Amino acid sequence: xxxxxxxxxxxxxxxxxxxxxxxxxxxxxxxxxxxxxxxxxxxxxxxxxxxxxxxxxxxxxxxxxxxxxxxxxxxxxxxxxxxxxxxxxxxxxxxxxxxxxxxxxxxxxxxxxxxxxxxxxxxxxxxxxxxxxxxxxxxxxxxxxxxxxxxxxxxxxxxxxxxxxxxxxxxxxxxxxxxxxxxxxxxxxxxxxxxxxxxxxxxxxxxxxxxxxxxxxxxxxxxxxxxxxxxxxxxxxxxxxxxxxxxxxxxxxxxxxxxxxxxxxxxxxxxxxxxxxxxxxxxxxxxxxxxxxxxxxxxxxxxxxxxxxxxxxxxxxxxxxxxxx
Numbered sequence: 001x002x003x004x005x006x007x008x009x010x011x012x013x014x015x016x017x018x019x020x021x022x023x024x025x026x027x028x029x030x031x032x033x034x035x036x037x038x039x040x041x042x043x044x045x046x047x048x049x050x051x052x053x054x055x056x057x058x059x060x061x062x063x064x065x066x067x068x069x070x071x072x073x074x075x076x077x078x079x080x081x082x083x084x085x086x087x088x089x090x091x092x093x094x095x096x097x098x099x100x101x102x103x104x105x106x107x108x109x110x111x112x113x114x115x116x117x118x119x120x121x122x123x124x125x126x127x128x129x130x131x132x133x134x135x136x137x138x139x140x141x142x143x144x145x146x147x148x149x150x151x152x153x154x155x156x157x158x159x160x161x162x163x164x165x166x167x168x169x170x171x172x173x174x175x176x177x178x179x180x181x182x183x184x185x186x187x188x189x190x191x192x193x194x195x196x197x198x199x200x201x202x203x204x205x206x207x208x209x210x211x212x213x214x215x216x217x218x219x220x221x222x223x224x225x226x227x228x229x230x231x232x233x234x235x236x237x238x239x240x241x242x243x244x245x246x247x248x249x250x251x252x253x254x255x256x257x258x259x260x261x262x263x264x265x266x267x268x269x270x271x272x273x274x275x276x277x278x279x280x281x282x283x284x285x286x287x288x289x290x291x292x293x294x295x296x297x298x299x300x301x302x303x304x305x306x307x308x309x310x311x312x313x314x315x316x317x318x319x320x321x322x323x324x325x
Contacts, residue, residue: 023321028279028290029091031265050079064323076121084112104140111140143207153205160200196225204263219262226259294318
């Protein structure tokens with residue numbers, strides 16, 4: 001096996017020495033974008049330049065820096081390159097609309113929007129600044145409804161981390177403040193386990209629409225809690241009210257067998273299979289650098305309830321690794 005370049009170690013947060021894990025990927029707050037029969041992975045990373053990098057794969061298992069990448073080390077957005085933020089670059093999301101690629105992300109505990117005509121970037125801002133600087137907000141997700149309206153889901157700080165939604169203007173990159181609304185409160189035991197004491201935390205939203213119902217996947221508990229986990233809620237409107245799935249969480253250490261399993265994204269593979277990409281703790285006694293995981297998702301129609309239910313194939317978790325080419 002070829003040696004791993006030192007920049008991978010810097011970029012992806014450190015690699016284990018054993019043959020089994022030495023090429024694992026260390027992205028947290030992960031997302032995967034699918035285009036042209038390939039997968040593109042990005043997320044919060046450890047080490048290297050501030051910003052976000054892409055990895056590319058054809059099978060979800062083996063990944064590499066895109067050969068045609070225009071940026072250094074696969075970077076698609078870099079601090080100081082017509083971008084907002086100086087530190088804390090977290091939780092990127094890729095969104096394509098009318099021939100333009102957008103990335104929403106967190107930096108300096110604010111959400112920001114940058115764009116590019118190429119999926120591989122570089123992503124830059126026309127006017128450097130946050131989406132809404134009126135208050136701290138993180139973990140953004142753009143959702144476009146079937147009526148053409150855009151919504152921005154994000155997390156705001158209010159004696160805890162709570163999910164909010166507001167109508168979003170994709171042209172100006174701003175929310176409509178009068179539409180801003182909290183999605184729901186911390187209400188379920190799984191959302192606040194005693195293994196790590198913290199204020200209420202709900203974050204990492206993904207929103208999809210199926211048969212006129214809105215499904216929001218989110219993470220709860222502090223990320224350092226071994227019970228950091230993923231559940232979902234359903235609504236008839238982008239604003240809610242949201243009904244939480246009674247069998248939450250759907251991804252948790254008791255299901256997938258690894259601590260801190262949360263904050264990722266739902267996506268459809270080139271094989272039409274649904275997947276959820278997420279991160280886990282580094283080890284049973286260590287949180288970071290966090291490791292990346294991918295798990296197939298089962299979607300089933302509940303005729304009685306009139307909604308889909310979701311679960312995961314816990315025995316088929318994918319451990320993505322870096323290519324040795």
